[in-house]
Amino acid sequence: MPQDETLQMLKALTDAKGIPGNEREARHVMKEYIAPFADEVSTDGLGSLVAVKKGDENGPKIMVAGHLDEVGFMVTQIDEKGFIRFQTVGGWWSQVMLAQRVTITTKKGDITGVIGSKPPHILPPEARKKPVEIKEMFIDIGASSKEEAAEWGVTPGDMVTPYFEFTVMNNEKMLLAKAWDNRIGCAIAIDVLKGLQNEQHPNVVYGVGTVQEEVGLRGARTSAQMIQPDIGFGVDVGIAGDTPGVSSKDALSKMGDGPQIVLYDASMVSHKGLRDFVTGVADEKGIPYQFDSMAGGGTDSGAIHLTANGVPALSITIPTRYIHSHAAMLHRDDFENAVKLIVEVIKRLDRKTVDQITFD
Template sequence: MDDKLLAMYKELTETPGAPGHEGKVRDVMRKYVEAYADEITTDNLGSLIARKGNQGPKIMVAGHLDEVGFMITMITEKGFLKFQPLGGWWEQVMLAQRVAIQTRTGVIEGVIGSVPPHILSPEARKKPVDMKDMFIDIGASSKQEAEEFGVRPGDTVVPICPFTVMNNPKFMMAKAWDNRVGIAMAIQTLQQLKEVNHPNTVFGVGTVQEEVGLRGAQTSVHAVDPDIAFAVDVGIAGDTPGVKEQDAQSKIGEGPQLLLYDGSMIPHVGLRNLVIDTATELNIPFQYDTISRGGTDAGRLHLHGKGVPSIVIGIATRYIHSHAAILHRDDIDNAVKLITEVIKRLDAATVEKIKRQEY
């Protein structure tokens, strides 16, 4: 396995970047993409835009920089931290998990706690603990001591989970695969096109604040004004015990996901057909999937201007929106190959056919 790729995956996933606080992740993306880009700019919210080429249709490949996290809202008199979510969390995956508070003076580690189950009534023990009843313990004995540590309201919090290559080295575990894998795919797509004379201009974009409302997608698509857009993100893996196939049919390691429907967008049929034709021609494995609730940056990308034909290419991932997620290396490689090959086919004539609903 390529040590340089592993180093990039490790740095991308371990770097903190809650919504609205993506600066450190943006710096990592810039470091890895600058060798493949002709120009790197940002929009006014902080989304990074790496351009390769300067002629032909504009193709946007967008992953989001942010990860689900929390924000400190208050410090109690006894030095415990109250917080609110940044992005969607399920309370049952939060308790007793280690977290890292990003303060202005450095990182402070803590753990999410609540009232011990031993002193709850039998009825209360049967119910999930509400997030409002949780707190973060950083080992402070008072509000004053917590403040002396450097904590203040507004500081963000991210999970602690070292990047881990598992015993089967194709399986990789980390926090923030949602959506540092999309950032990695945008970088790798530009890398694959480095010495290629493609018939278009390609933009690898790291958007901000996706987890709290697709906000960076709206501003960055305005800055790029693309003709075609790909959102690259994670998707639900349905290959763990207890998951019914009709609820989540994708399996990790069996190819990237081609989203047919989500709560924010119906992918453009012509672009979808081109992706399917390309994958079939080149024997690139892929899987179909749908998401009844939720969406991706494509939900904003496709509504820009007169409309941007858009599609989502996803990576089936276990345990997203938790402290530790697992995905498969082959799915990343095949997704990058598929996106790259489709981009090579997106000349002006093909793009116009897609826009006119003729593909």
């Protein structure tokens, strides 16, 4: 276990298992870490965690949302030989799945499996050149029959998660883990409340762990409806463009160069007034940042900004390599600078400033 308190939190969050609709374990971890800094903690009807920290009770409501769920799989059936058929839950690229270890969470405990397919040695040459389709894959848990798998507790509907342990790399700023998408957003929400502990802030801050983001921004919709925020921040992962073969026209951001201020994605055009305010604070405090835009994909901001009469919202993301796979990598400095930036922004979001951002 890492000695550093922050690394302990990041390990606990990322090692936790929680696909969309099964976020309980991740929610409990987030609650454990955020509760000491919150005045109250509650859950909405879908299971999103809402931690409230009150500065000025009559001030604007500021929502900082990271999603609890990770991409994974769900058991759909067990065949006669004990092999598991499954459904992806969230977006997966077939090429990152084969021969990967997974954990099936059953009513009798966790079971280890591996994703398999027909071996290439017995395929015709043309078939070998093509990626294996997800529908042709299965999970092998070492069972000899359907009855044995059932005896071990495997049931259709069981959650299946990638298996990977949190790892600090040789460059200790580089952190490798499953589920950075989006336990890093949950960690940002926790540390923002922590960073406001001894600070005056003219507002009420909501640190939120939303559910079911990967299947349609669902928990952000319900939790924002409950909160009715005046300003919303979706904190999530973004694409790092600093690996071989990626050009600047594909993705601009580099790990370690600061959090990403998202200009637009498929779910939202960011609010220009809020975006300008945030970058102004970053410039004033010397906090590094990068601009990013994504033609595909979206974040919780996409649901938050459509709440009630509309909410000025902005996505602040962490450049991350290899998302939606078993292991992703990010840079600790980007996480810490995102927290620092959001804390500084919140300290300035009084009623007058929020009204100016919203109605100017």
